[in-house]
Amino acid sequence: DAGITQSPRHKVTETGTPVTLRCHQTENHRYMYWYRQDPGHGLRLIHYSYGVKDTDKGEVSDGYSVSRSKTEDFLLTLESATSSQTSVYFCATVRTEITYEQYFGPGTRLTVT
């Protein structure tokens, strides 16, 4: 979706290094989400935000932290990357708080060696 970008799109990093993924949206949406997607699993929620400086944990938050200092940016940090965090990470926003349907960014493929 043109309104949501993620950076980087691909990253290879070593175990134990910190990594930050960025999600940027241009449409002033209040809700933003970080998911990971792994084979055999559905999308799993890591953290979400419902406004600037308002964040909460999802189902698989251990080893991850987030920050939202501006409406348009939602950052996901892996404090000390592990091989189990090798995954595809998607950011999403909610365009309408009537149906709460989510729209996704293009994803970041992260490999931890």
Added chain:
Amino acid sequence: GQNIDQPTEMTATEGAIVQINCTYQTSGFNGLFWYQQHAGEAPTFLSYNVLDGLEEKGRFSSFLSRSKGYSYLLLKELQMKDSASYLCAHMDSNYQLIWGAGTKLIIKP
């Protein structure tokens, strides 16, 4: 607890009709979503049902029965470009989406 199930993989023929089922268990319900995801790409929104019944949108239709915890996505006049994974998700009482693992649909000529 919350759970959502859908078949892992289905195969269908170009031009045919296919129905992808989804069952869910939840203590709170605020809607059922279907998304399409092509390999290597992000999920894209297909449909939303919050009331029982059938919602039709072109070649795609989605059905919901809240009392049975059941939904299906119906794809008609299948085209090769419909080869993708189809993700079912229900929205719980906290407005969070609970996702199934997805159904990989393979279309054969």
